[in-house]
Amino acid sequence: MMAVLGGGVAQASPSAEGTGAPDTTRGPCAYTVTPDEPAARPVPLPPDPRHTxxxxxxxxxLRTNQGPVPLVLDRAQAPCTVQSFLHLVRKKFYDDTTCHRLTAYPTLKVLQCGDPSNTGEGGPGYRYSDELPTDLAPAPNDPTGLRRIYPRGTLAMANAGPDTNGSQFFLVTSDSVLRPNYTVFGRITPAGLATLDKVAAGGIVPNPDSEVDGRPxxxxxxxxxxRTC
Known part of the structure; x- marks a missing residue:
């Protein structure tokens, strides 16, 4: 469901249906319900104050069964994304979920999480616009000149195309090359990277479609x- 990383589509929030709640928040982030995509887990729209x-x-x-994954978010870099992520954390949207995708391509090494349905198809019942990075280094030897390096330790949103951010996010375990189409909203601490390195070293469940892309x-x-701070 995502151009490169799959999933992350915003989805309809049952909590907004039949209650008279607006389909789009009135603040600058304009979180918008998506009725065609039922939420994987009911959650209201995030707060959207006049000033994000x-x-x-x-x-x-992120307390995982493989170890801790502490994250440091960056409001200046992606204020609407951070606001949504903290809202989902506060509403326990991510609790008892499984990170459904690990990639081990030469130029793409990430763990993807954030879907309570554990399928890669689920989201929170809403979408919001991209807050794309502008400071990523160009990928070397890229004939298109369009790709950028998402450095090891990057925390970014998955999506299914422009302005379809929802709940799915990816954790970059090694420098990865992508077009700058994915919102960066924080970083993973060294303790978190140690946990992710263990997961990456465990490899991918064999599947008929790919040896380098699947469930960890x-x-x-x-x-x-x-939230700890």
Whole structure:
């Protein structure tokens, strides 16, 4: 469901149906329900104040069965994304979910999470616009000149095309080459990278479609996501 990384599509929120709630929030982030894509887990639209907080670095801990994955978010870089992510953490949207995709391509090494349905097809019932990075280094030897390096330790949103951010996100385990079409909204701490390195070293469950793209052999469950700072 995503141009390169799959999933991350915003989906309809049952909590907004039949309640008179607006289909789009009135603030600058304009979180919008997507009725054609039922939510994987009911959750209301995020708050959307007139001024989106754009300073500070909130910290979130993903407590997984493979070890801790602490994250440091960046409000200045992607204020609407951080606001949505913290909302989903607060509503326990990510609790008891499984990271459904690990990639081991030469130029794309990520773990993707954030879908309570554990299929890669689920989202939170809403979508919102991209906040694309402008400071990523160009990929070397790229004849198109369009690709950029998403460095090891990057935290970014998955999507299914322009302005389809929802709940799925990816954690970059090694420098990866992509077009700059994915919102970067934070980084993974060294302790988190140690956990992700273990997951990546475990490899991918064999499947008929790909040897380098599939479910991690070391099943990685987010037992709880919580804000720590």
């Amino acid at each position: 907080p754009d300073r500070g670095h909130p910290e979130v801990l 052999a070391l099943t990685t469950d987010i037992e709880r996501a919580k």
